[in-house]
Amino acid sequence: MELRYSDADESFRAELHAWLETVLPALAPQPPRDAWPERRKWDTEWQRRLFDAGYAGLHWPKDYGGRGASPTEQLIFYEETARARAPYVGVNFVGTLHAGPTLIEEGTDEQKATHLPRILCGDEVWCQGFSEPGAGSDLASLRTRADRDGDDYILNGQKIWCSFGQIADVGEFLVRTDPDAPKNRGISWLILPMDLPGIEVRPLKTVLGSSEFAEVFLTDVRVPVANRVGDENDGWRVTNVTLKYERGTAFVSELVDSIRLCEDLATRMAVKGDESLQTELGRCIAEFDALWALTKRNVSQATRGAPGPGAMVMKLAYSEARQRFGELCMKALQRDALHVDDNELVEERLRTLALTIAAGASQIQRNIIGERVLGLPREPR
Amino acid sequence: MDLDLSDDQIALRDGISSMLAARVPMERVRAGFDRALFDDLAAAGVFSLRSDGFSWADCVVVFEQLGRYCVPGPLVASLLLGDGRIAGAAIESQPMWIEHLDELDVFLVGGMDDVRVVDPREIVAERSPWPLDPCTPIARVELLPEGMPFGVERRNWELAGVTLTAALQLGLADRLTELAVAYAKERVQFDRPIGSFQAIKHMLADMLTRTEVARAAVYSAGAVLDEMPSAWTRRRLAHGAKVVAGDAAITNGKVATQIFGGMGFTWEVDVHLYLKRAWVLDTHFESADRNAELVCVTAGDPRIWGDS
Numbered sequence: 001m002e003l004r005y006s007d008a009d010e011s012f013r014a015e016l017h018a019w020l021e022t023v024l025p026a027l028a029p030q031p032p033r034d035a036w037p038e039r040r041k042w043d044t045e046w047q048r049r050l051f052d053a054g055y056a057g058l059h060w061p062k063d064y065g066g067r068g069a070s071p072t073e074q075l076i077f078y079e080e081t082a083r084a085r086a087p088y089v090g091v092n093f094v095g096t097l098h099a100g101p102t103l104i105e106e107g108t109d110e111q112k113a114t115h116l117p118r119i120l121c122g123d124e125v126w127c128q129g130f131s132e133p134g135a136g137s138d139l140a141s142l143r144t145r146a147d148r149d150g151d152d153y154i155l156n157g158q159k160i161w162c163s164f165g166q167i168a169d170v171g172e173f174l175v176r177t178d179p180d181a182p183k184n185r186g187i188s189w190l191i192l193p194m195d196l197p198g199i200e201v202r203p204l205k206t207v208l209g210s211s212e213f214a215e216v217f218l219t220d221v222r223v224p225v226a227n228r229v230g231d232e233n234d235g236w237r238v239t240n241v242t243l244k245y246e247r248g249t250a251f252v253s254e255l256v257d258s259i260r261l262c263e264d265l266a267t268r269m270a271v272k273g274d275e276s277l278q279t280e281l282g283r284c285i286a287e288f289d290a291l292w293a294l295t296k297r298n299v300s301q302a303t304r305g306a307p308g309p310g311a312m313v314m315k316l317a318y319s320e321a322r323q324r325f326g327e328l329c330m331k332a333l334q335r336d337a338l339h340v341d342d343n344e345l346v347e348e349r350l351r352t353l354a355l356t357i358a359a360g361a362s363q364i365q366r367n368i369i370g371e372r373v374l375g376l377p378r379e380p381r
Numbered sequence: 382m383d384l385d386l387s388d389d390q391i392a393l394r395d396g397i398s399s400m401l402a403a404r405v406p407m408e409r410v411r412a413g414f415d416r417a418l419f420d421d422l423a424a425a426g427v428f429s430l431r432s433d434g435f436s437w438a439d440c441v442v443v444f445e446q447l448g449r450y451c452v453p454g455p456l457v458a459s460l461l462l463g464d465g466r467i468a469g470a471a472i473e474s475q476p477m478w479i480e481h482l483d484e485l486d487v488f489l490v491g492g493m494d495d496v497r498v499v500d501p502r503e504i505v506a507e508r509s510p511w512p513l514d515p516c517t518p519i520a521r522v523e524l525l526p527e528g529m530p531f532g533v534e535r536r537n538w539e540l541a542g543v544t545l546t547a548a549l550q551l552g553l554a555d556r557l558t559e560l561a562v563a564y565a566k567e568r569v570q571f572d573r574p575i576g577s578f579q580a581i582k583h584m585l586a587d588m589l590t591r592t593e594v595a596r597a598a599v600y601s602a603g604a605v606l607d608e609m610p611s612a613w614t615r616r617r618l619a620h621g622a623k624v625v626a627g628d629a630a631i632t633n634g635k636v637a638t639q640i641f642g643g644m645g646f647t648w649e650v651d652v653h654l655y656l657k658r659a660w661v662l663d664t665h666f667e668s669a670d671r672n673a674e675l676v677c678v679t680a681g682d683p684r685i686w687g688d689s
Contacts, residue, residue, distance in 0.1 A: 001390065001438040001604045005382045072382055266681030275674075282673030283628075285680045286621035290598035293618075297384040297597045304385065310597065313590040363579070369589060370582035374562050377577035 003296070005072070013076045019053055020084045030087070033210035040125060040167040043090030047122030056120045057096060059245055064104050064112065065120050071247035071302040075295065078252035088253055091164045095119040095126035098242050099172045102189070105241040106230045111191065115170070127168035129159040129192065129216055130239070137364050139174075140184035140236060144218060146175035148225070153177070153190070155198070155221040161358070165201045165214030168194050178233050189235035191227040198222070208340075208350050248298030248311055251318045255295060258288045258322055261345065265332060277332050284325040291318055309373045316365040319355035326352050384600055386442065393435075394442050400425050401450040407651050413516050414454030414481055419467055422452070428459045437541065441548040441603030445596075448552020448630075451654055453516035455481050457545045457665070458489055461538065469501070470542065472667060477522040480661070482506055490528060491542075491666075495535055499528035514657035536612075540619040543666045544602045547619075547626040550662050551592070551599045553655050554629035558588040560652060561637040568642075575640075584636050591629035598622040617679045620672040627669040630659035 005013070027046075031038035050056040059074055060066020069077065082088075089096060100119045103112050118124035135142040144157025155175060162171070171192040178186030194201070198221035203211030230238035262285045269278060291314070298311045326349040330337045333345060340346050356362040370376045386394065404421050419428075426433060427447070430440050440460065447456055458470035466486035469479060473492045482488075485501040506520035513519070562585055565576030575581045602622035605615050634656030638645035645652050663669055 001386065001436075001600055002383050003601060003604045003608055003610075009382065263680050266677050269677070269681060278677040279670050279673045282620075282675065282677030282680075283624055283669075285617075286598070286624040286673060286676050287594070289601075289618060289621045289676075290594045290625045293384060293601035294594055294597035296382060297600065300383045300385040303383075308385075308593075309589060310593045313586075313593045316586070317590050317594050363583065366583040366586035367579065369586035370576070374576075374582075374585055374589060376562070376565065376582050376585065377574050379577050379579055379582070380573075 005076070009072050009076060012073050013080060016055070016077060016080050017084075019055075020080065020086055023049055023053075024084055024086055027087070033208065033212065036166045036211075040091050043087060043092055044122035044125065046087040046090070047092045047096075047120075051121040056122075057100070059247065060096075060100065060104065060116075060120075064116050071249065071299045074247055074249045075252060075299045078249050079256055082253040082256035091125050091167065092119070092122060094128045094164065094168075094172065095124060095170075097245075098128065099126045099170075101242045101245040102172065102229060102238060105244065106189075106238050108226075108229075110226075111229060115191070124170060125164060125168045127162050127164040127171045127194065127214075129162050129165075129171045129173035131161040132158060133160050137361055140187065142174055142176060142187065144173070144175045145179070146177050146188060146190065146223075148177070149222075151225050152222045153225060153228075155190075155192075155218045155223060157218050159216040159218070160204070160213070162201075162214045162216050163212065165194075165216050166203060166211070170194060171216070174235055174239065177235075181233060184236040186233050187235040188232050189229045189238040190223060191229060192221070192223060193227075196221050196223065207353060208347070246311070247302040248295060248307070248314070251291070251314060252295060254318065254322070255288060255292050258325065259285070259292065261329075261348065262288060262325065265329065265345070269332070274332075277328065280328050281332075284321065284328060287317075287321040288325075291321060309369075312369050312373050315360065316362055316369065319352075320362060322352050322355055384597065384604070390439060390442050393439055394446060397425065397427070397443050397446045398449070401446060401452065405450050405452055407451070407654075410451045410453060410516060410654065413518070414484060416467070416484065418452075418454060419459070419484070422447075422454075422456075423465065427456070428463060428465070430460060431463050436603075437544065437606035438600065438603040440545060441599055444545045444548035445552040445555070445599070448549035448658075449556040451516070451553070451556070451651070451658055453514075453658070455485065456549070457542050460545065461541060462487060462489070471665075472539075473525075477525050479504065479506060479520050479522055480517050482508075482520045483518070488528075489531055490525065491535065491539055496531040496533050496538055497528040498531040499526050514654070514661045516654065516658070517661050536616075539666060540615055541606060543619045543623045543672070544599070544606055546662055546665045547595075547599045547602060547622040550623070550626035550630040550659060551595045553659050553662070554588075554592045554595055554626065554633045557630070557633040557637045557652070557655050558585070558592050560655075561585060561588060561633075561640045564641055581640060584640060588633045588636055591625075591633060595622075595626040595629040598625045613679060613683050617676055620675045620679070623666065623672045624669045624676060627659070627663050627672070631656070631663060631669075634659045 031042055057066030058069045058077055062068040103115055132142050146153035146155050171194055173190045173192045174187050175190055176186050177188040198219045200217040202215045204213040204215050206212050266281055294310050301308050329345040330349055337346050455469040458468040462468035467484055468487040469485045470489040473490050488499045488501045490497045503526045504522055506522045508520045565581050566574050568575050599622045602618045605618045637652045641652055644650045
């Protein structure tokens with residue numbers, strides 16, 4: 001066990017730190033949540049800077065223009081950028097972290113050549129069309145149909161929770177290509193150009209009052225079969241290949257922010273001499289510090305190629321801890337919590353309501369931990 | 382940076398675990414702590430880890446296993462003393478409750494600024510006829526003799542004690558998860574193992590989650606004792622580890638009792654011994670609540686603890 005970083009890792013950190021100090025001061029202020037074209041511009045310009053400095057596709061293999069960084073370097077990158085309050089991955093999320101790695105693993109040479117370089121330099125923005133109104137936790141029950149017509153598929157259906165749908169060039173879409181097969185064996189993974197006729201994108205207003213997501217309606221959308229990634233009806237497996245790229249760093253930025261907010265609140269409490277909430281806040285800090293240690297532990301195990309149960313519990317533990325902290329903030333702020341403007345803690349309380357729902361609800365996480373880690377029998381379905 | 386066990390630490394963990402499995406089964410745990418148990422642990426090197434050149438992180442690995450096997454006794458203070466005598470320790474309070482008094486060679490008291498050593502034979506105490514943890518006899522002391530200064534730095538002594546106690550708590554949390562999972566796989570109601578029901582499965586998933594989070598906290602607190610970064614970091618991580626591991630041990634104890642159902646309320650099933658030990662350890666080097674308060678105060682002001 002060792003917390004110290006190697007000299008090589010420390011020099012990676014120092015170089016990154018120096019670079020951030022040169023580029024961040026010149027950065028324009030972040031556009032508001034609902035200003036999608038401006039957000040796209042801001043996020044993709046940042047991606048371009050990362051690309052020019054050699055930090056784009058940090059975890060992508062070098063053969064595909066990535067940096068091929070080690071898990072520890074990835075941890076350092078996310079830690080340093082979050083500490084410096086650098087832009088988060090933003091609209092480049094689906095392309096760099098999900099669709100890109102999927103294409104690297106499963107795409108044809110032509111698909112890779114068309115998309116990967118454009119994703120890396122911020123020229124191409126992706127969205128994700130997985131969830132449907134009737135397919136949330138039970139994603140494999142999705143019903144958007146893709147009927148074969150010669151060299152094309154004809155798509156009909158509806159997607160929801162499509163992040164960046166408003167401004168994306170391309171989407172990764174899961175569609176049903178065999179309605180008669182068992183539900184997770186009749187699904188295919190498609191590259192969907194978002195400007196095709198028959199695609200309608202409608203913003204979806206969230207509890208924050210802004211449109212973080214979109215609904216996507218598909219009516220007789222004609223897509224070439226050549227846009228399919230992987231075999232027909234093999235899309236369920238294809239969606240899971242990105243798990244290979246998971247190095248335990250998914251919550252680094254969130255944790256850095258959580259700890260910063262906790263320390264700010266602790267400082268304010270110390271100033272005000274408010275002892276009543278200290279115990280509760282101390283518990284939150286202890287939990288976030290523990291999750292930071294768990295992140296390092298998961299990264300250590302990923303480096304060894306032997307992920308342990310810690311990787312499986314991270315999402316559940318973090319999202320639940322963050323909500324406890326959010327509740328504490330509301331309690332600490334009392335009536336100061338009744339406005340959201342210029343009130344980061346309250347805005348965060350609203351944003352983090354989604355943490356225990358999105359990308360595998362806490363209840364689904366507990367099923368996965370119970371069945372895959374603890375080996376408990378499945379509930380009859 | 383590596384917060385996983387090294388090959389040597391895996392060997393250390395497995396070695397101590399197989400020794401405990403062979404020498405300290407639950408029947409012996411139930412019989413309580415005595416000189417013979419101390420001698421067995423001492424022969425395995427448990428109390429001389431520091432003088433034998435093992436790191437604090439190594440000690441944490443060993444103490445996690447002692448917790449897993451619910452080994453009773455004044456283990457932490459005996460390691461901190463490390464001279465082959467049986468040592469008890471407590472933070473000063475009024476009145477004082479002293480554990481295992483009749484087995485102690487030395488008693489250490491953490492005062493406000495110092496640590497003092499008291500001869501247990503000079504302590505006048507009233508033995509409780511019914512200790513909460515049947516493996517942890519307890520005696521009440523109205524007036525503790527003044528004793529002699531014990532030549533250690535109070536804060537670092539305490540942080541080591543906090544961290545080792547957290548390692549014991551981690552072991553309890555881990556073993557409770559294992560016991561509850563095994564029971565939920567074999568206990569059948571409504572014609573199926575109860576572990577297949579989400580109501581039970583989710584409780585078990587939370588037990589594992591608490592344990593894994595606590596393990597990361599305890600290991601990093603151990604590594605910090607070795608690497609000696611700022612006092613601010615050391616305090617924050619040690620106290621934080623005790624919060625997280627202590628809460629995990631107590632909560633897992635309560636949840637395991639629930640999963641075992643009626644059997645969990647019996648003397649025969651071991652679960653209550655782990656839960657009672659978790660309650661005992663929560664009082665060592667101060668409660669989870671008090672440790673949480675210290676984490677908050679520390680985090681809120683990086684300057685107050687200097688850089689000693």
